[in-house]
Amino acid sequence: MPQVTLSVNGKSHTVEVEGRTLLVELLREKLGLTGTHVGCDTSQCGACVVDVNGTSVKSCTMLAMQADGAKVTTIEGLAKPDGTLHPMQEMFREHHALQCGFCTPGMVMSAIDLVNSHPEGLTEEQIRHGLEGNLCRCTGYHNIVKAIAAAWPLMHGKKMAAE
Amino acid sequence: MNAPFEGIGASMKRKEDLRFISGHGHYVDDINRPGQLYAYIKRSDRAHAELRGIDTAAAKASAGVVAVYTSADLTGIGGLPCGWQIHNKDGSPMAEPAHPVLASGKVRHVGDPVAVVIAETKQQAKDAAEKLVVDYKDLPAVATVTDAVKPGAAQVHEGAAGNVCYDWEIGDKGAVDAAFAKAAKTVKLDLTNNRLIPNAMEPRAAIGEYDPTTGEHTLYTTSQNPHVIRLLMGAFVLQIPEHKLRVVAPDVGGGFGSKIYHYAEEAIVTWASGKLAQPVKWAAERNESFMSDAHGRDHVSTAELALAADGTFLALRVKTLCNMGAYLSTFAPAVPTYLYATLLAGVYKTPAIYAEVKAVFTNTVPVDAYRGAGRPEASFLLERLVDVAARDTGMDRVEIRRKNFIPKDAFPYQTPVALQYDSGDYVSTLDAAMKHADWAGFPARRAAAKAKGKLRGIGMSTYLEACGIAPSKVVGSLGARAGLYEVANIRVHPTGSVTVFTGTHSHGQGHETTMAQLVSDQLGVPFSQVEVVHGDTSKIPFGMGTYGSRSLAVGGSAMVKAMDKIITKGRKIAAHLLEAAVEDVEFKDGKFTVAGTDRSKTLSEIALTAYVPHNYPIEELEPGLDETAFYDPKNFTYPGGCHVCEVEIDAETGVVSVVNFTAVDDVGRVVNPMIVEGQVQGGVAQGIGQALLENAVYDQDGQLLSGSFMDYTMPRADNLPNIKVGTETTLCTHNPLGVKGCGEVGAIGSPPAVINAVVDALSDYGVRHLDMPASPQKIWSIIQGAPRMAAE
Numbered sequence: 001m002p003q004v005t006l007s008v009n010g011k012s013h014t015v016e017v018e019g020r021t022l023l024v025e026l027l028r029e030k031l032g033l034t035g036t037h038v039g040c041d042t043s044q045c046g047a048c049v050v051d052v053n054g055t056s057v058k059s060c061t062m063l064a065m066q067a068d069g070a071k072v073t074t075i076e077g078l079a080k081p082d083g084t085l086h087p088m089q090e091m092f093r094e095h096h097a098l099q100c101g102f103c104t105p106g107m108v109m110s111a112i113d114l115v116n117s118h119p120e121g122l123t124e125e126q127i128r129h130g131l132e133g134n135l136c137r138c139t140g141y142h143n144i145v146k147a148i149a150a151a152w153p154l155m156h157g158k159k160m161a162a163e
Numbered sequence: 164m165n166a167p168f169e170g171i172g173a174s175m176k177r178k179e180d181l182r183f184i185s186g187h188g189h190y191v192d193d194i195n196r197p198g199q200l201y202a203y204i205k206r207s208d209r210a211h212a213e214l215r216g217i218d219t220a221a222a223k224a225s226a227g228v229v230a231v232y233t234s235a236d237l238t239g240i241g242g243l244p245c246g247w248q249i250h251n252k253d254g255s256p257m258a259e260p261a262h263p264v265l266a267s268g269k270v271r272h273v274g275d276p277v278a279v280v281i282a283e284t285k286q287q288a289k290d291a292a293e294k295l296v297v298d299y300k301d302l303p304a305v306a307t308v309t310d311a312v313k314p315g316a317a318q319v320h321e322g323a324a325g326n327v328c329y330d331w332e333i334g335d336k337g338a339v340d341a342a343f344a345k346a347a348k349t350v351k352l353d354l355t356n357n358r359l360i361p362n363a364m365e366p367r368a369a370i371g372e373y374d375p376t377t378g379e380h381t382l383y384t385t386s387q388n389p390h391v392i393r394l395l396m397g398a399f400v401l402q403i404p405e406h407k408l409r410v411v412a413p414d415v416g417g418g419f420g421s422k423i424y425h426y427a428e429e430a431i432v433t434w435a436s437g438k439l440a441q442p443v444k445w446a447a448e449r450n451e452s453f454m455s456d457a458h459g460r461d462h463v464s465t466a467e468l469a470l471a472a473d474g475t476f477l478a479l480r481v482k483t484l485c486n487m488g489a490y491l492s493t494f495a496p497a498v499p500t501y502l503y504a505t506l507l508a509g510v511y512k513t514p515a516i517y518a519e520v521k522a523v524f525t526n527t528v529p530v531d532a533y534r535g536a537g538r539p540e541a542s543f544l545l546e547r548l549v550d551v552a553a554r555d556t557g558m559d560r561v562e563i564r565r566k567n568f569i570p571k572d573a574f575p576y577q578t579p580v581a582l583q584y585d586s587g588d589y590v591s592t593l594d595a596a597m598k599h600a601d602w603a604g605f606p607a608r609r610a611a612a613k614a615k616g617k618l619r620g621i622g623m624s625t626y627l628e629a630c631g632i633a634p635s636k637v638v639g640s641l642g643a644r645a646g647l648y649e650v651a652n653i654r655v656h657p658t659g660s661v662t663v664f665t666g667t668h669s670h671g672q673g674h675e676t677t678m679a680q681l682v683s684d685q686l687g688v689p690f691s692q693v694e695v696v697h698g699d700t701s702k703i704p705f706g707m708g709t710y711g712s713r714s715l716a717v718g719g720s721a722m723v724k725a726m727d728k729i730i731t732k733g734r735k736i737a738a739h740l741l742e743a744a745v746e747d748v749e750f751k752d753g754k755f756t757v758a759g760t761d762r763s764k765t766l767s768e769i770a771l772t773a774y775v776p777h778n779y780p781i782e783e784l785e786p787g788l789d790e791t792a793f794y795d796p797k798n799f800t801y802p803g804g805c806h807v808c809e810v811e812i813d814a815e816t817g818v819v820s821v822v823n824f825t826a827v828d829d830v831g832r833v834v835n836p837m838i839v840e841g842q843v844q845g846g847v848a849q850g851i852g853q854a855l856l857e858n859a860v861y862d863q864d865g866q867l868l869s870g871s872f873m874d875y876t877m878p879r880a881d882n883l884p885n886i887k888v889g890t891e892t893t894l895c896t897h898n899p900l901g902v903k904g905c906g907e908v909g910a911i912g913s914p915p916a917v918i919n920a921v922v923d924a925l926s927d928y929g930v931r932h933l934d935m936p937a938s939p940q941k942i943w944s945i946i947q948g949a950p951r952m953a954a955e
Contacts (some may be wrong), residue, residue: 089185096176098180099364101183134880140909
């Protein structure tokens with residue numbers, strides 16, 4: 001079986017995979033990182049979003065072998081080693097942006113990329129549009145949008161242009 | 164310094180969030196047991212066919228395969244039971260065809276399980292399933308309720324002539340007919356309630372495990388009610404006694420009704436793990452969810468309203484055809500009867516109501532309760548009919564409602580369709596919603612939109628629901644095969660911290676937080692010192708689970724009862740320690756005090772004494788501070804309110820945008836306002852989804868056309884507005900907390916508000932009614948003057 005070597009949450013792993021193994025299967029089944037979820041089989045729901053080399057990626061849509069040499073961050077790798085949460089995680093809790101929690105890891109990972117890629121600021125409309133690839137069935141998105149807007153200044157160290 | 168307020172009414176941040184935001188939730192598919200095998204279910208790709216044989220040889224020889232089972236292997240296993248029995252108009256019981264765990268003789272819907280392959284890996288099981296050769300002989304199929312009742316329609320079950328499951332009625336037909344005969348005006352409306360697919364984000368999953376040394380089975384399952392699954396599967400399907408069957412529902416990623424029912428896969432993995440003496444895991448792929456999770460709604464109705472000349476409602480007549488799908492799911496027969504037709508009075512004092520409900524079988528996935536369950540169908544019918552009545556009689560939409568509201572001094576109010584409402588104030592929710600939504604300022608907004616080429620409309624619904632399911636004696640007389648009380652066990656530990664064991668189940672509702680607040684409030688224990696345990700039959704005495712917005716109204720009431728017992732016992736212990744009479748000991752803010760003195764003992768001191776005493780009245784009083792209580796509600800609870808929706812339609816494309824949405828609900832006492840707001844927002848999102856986007860579509864041969872997220876339109880962030888939520892409170896009069904429930908109000912009140920707004924926006928086009936979903940195509944066709952595409 002082919003081997004893949006990749007860094008996940010700062011730790012290097014070499015794993016045997018089948019050619020058809022998906023990145024999400026490698027994370028969940030080979031590395032036991034079950035925080036990344038599978039909610040669909042058509043790349044629609046976004047529960048499996050992780051960060052690959054600085055960009056959010058649906059890990060159900062990437063073969064494990066394509067991640068050879070990549071630097072992957074999953075939801076488990078966001079908090080600092082001392083347990084300090086990432087501002088996006090904090091704001092999700094603060095604004096009640098999660099209910100059942102199943103979409104939450106993918107939602108948080110997508111939201112971080114969204115905020116990072118908009119240093120100039122984010123309008124509500126941009127946030128809603130930016131979440132198009134992530135489904136949540138519980139919250140109606142209202143509080144997720146609020147949490148992301150609140151995380152922006154914390155992540156960029158300044159106030160949002162819109163405020 | 165005062166302790167921070169953590170009790171009833173505080174928006175405490177959720178205890179469960181830390182594990183979810185850090186990726187440490189513990190869902191069924193996250194669990195892997197040593198030596199675990201994987202099951203893959205082979206499902207029918209035919210809607211209706213004779214199952215003439217399955218050649219399993221190639222699959223059995225496939226790499227990694229441990230076993231292949233078909234119905235022939237499942238000897239001695241019962242069918243999946245139904246929890247309700249409805250009776251026909253003539254008193255005879257409903258048709259109740261067998262629901263085999265694996266299809267036997269025939270398949271009856273796309274997705275019907277025909278075989279299970281068990282292998283060392285998931286991929287091996289799936290690969291082997293491809294090698295199964297199933298010999299089908301196709302039969303004519305029927306997918307819709309209107310087709311199912313046509314003469315000569317394909318028959319889904321031999322024992323259900325004309326595909327009828329039951330033909331049921333409620334109300335006084337004679338009184339209604341008489342009222343219609345002398346009414347000044349009558350209004351008639353044909354409408355459908357579109358079929359929906361619940362789509363909780365976590366697909367269903369189950370793991371069976373068997374310990375041959377003890378004979379004990381464990382089932383990990385994505386369930387809203389593990390004890391109910393243990394009861395149904397243990398007693399009716401697999402004949403495993405409760406003490407040898409543990410059911411665990413750990414973190415569950417949303418349910419919305421779809422995870423109430425006992426599904427075939429739970430029995431399959433439990434049975435197979437016993438047979439193979441190895442754990443067996445099954446996890447649905449999303450396409451399996453679409454064709455095997457119970458669907459919701461799917462009604463076709465005719466509604467008629469008789470009015471006096473001044474707009475007073477005189478009588479309501481309703482005829483509904485509803486879809487049961489191919490088999491009866493656990494709650495299915497109750498949904499279009501006791502959760503629908505009994506709600507047809509709504510918030511109105513209509514004196515005479517008569518409803519006929521015919522439930523039919525079709526070659527589709529079973530239909531059962533989905534968020535709101537029956538009550539959204541009732542509110543949609545009623546609130547559309549009221550708007551149409553206003554339009555047809557030239558009355559104002561708001562005034563016709565006000566005129567017919569049950570006044571707030573009329574409670575308890577007996578409706579003509581069985582229910583007795585305990586409390587409510589429909590004027591207060593209406594006024595508050597109109598104020599928050601700036602109803603009065605709408606004409607200016609409409610004019611401004613028109614100037615931009617947009618069609619703007621506003622609509623409302625004033626709705627009511629019955630939840631807090633359910634008074635056991637009442638539901639027993641209505642056909643429930645079990646009572647629906649709830650259980651709580653409250654354990655005060657020796658040093659004063661508390662564990663709550665609840666028979667309800669949290670799959671997003673935040674019980675670990677809300678219920679801890681309840682304990683903090685009643686026992687004066689810090690919020691951080693309370694742990695809520697749910698979802699494991701080996702830990703919790705019993706429970707009926709979570710659905711029908713019952714957890715706080717029924718489960719919370721059981722907790723109050725158990726805490727009352729704790730306090731009663733604590734007073735006796737305190738009286739002993741303080742050398743006072745029990746009657747003189749008061750309990751307040753976590754302290755037992757001899758009235759009129761400063762002599763007191765804290766709950767922790769009493770708890771320590773209860774467990775490890777030197778000085779204790781052991782002859783008279785059992786040690787320990789651990790109490791269990793069962794609570795049977797005296798009545799349903801009746802949340803209600805007013806939802807106002809404002810839409811803008813792009814006339815060029817027919818796309819509807821919800822620009823404002825305001826929900827003002829009366830959910831009784833609010834324990835955690837933050838959580839209530841979130842529950843309402845989520846429910847409204849599902850209601851807007853039903854009204855504008857979602858539709859489960861079968862073709863005439865019974866193929867599911869909307870079988871993936873690429874075909875079934877789930878609401879996304881950019882389909883939805885901010886959802887303004889307010890509450891107005893009247894207390895439930897019959898439970899100790901005064902709570903009514905908030906889980907379903909959003910999905911019940913919102914769909915008619917949205918459609919009323921869409922119809923209002925299209926008022927220049929002569930539109931009287933539009934069925935859901937109000938898709939761009941439907942609206943564009945209306946605007947283009949293509950009446951063939953319009954609903955009416």
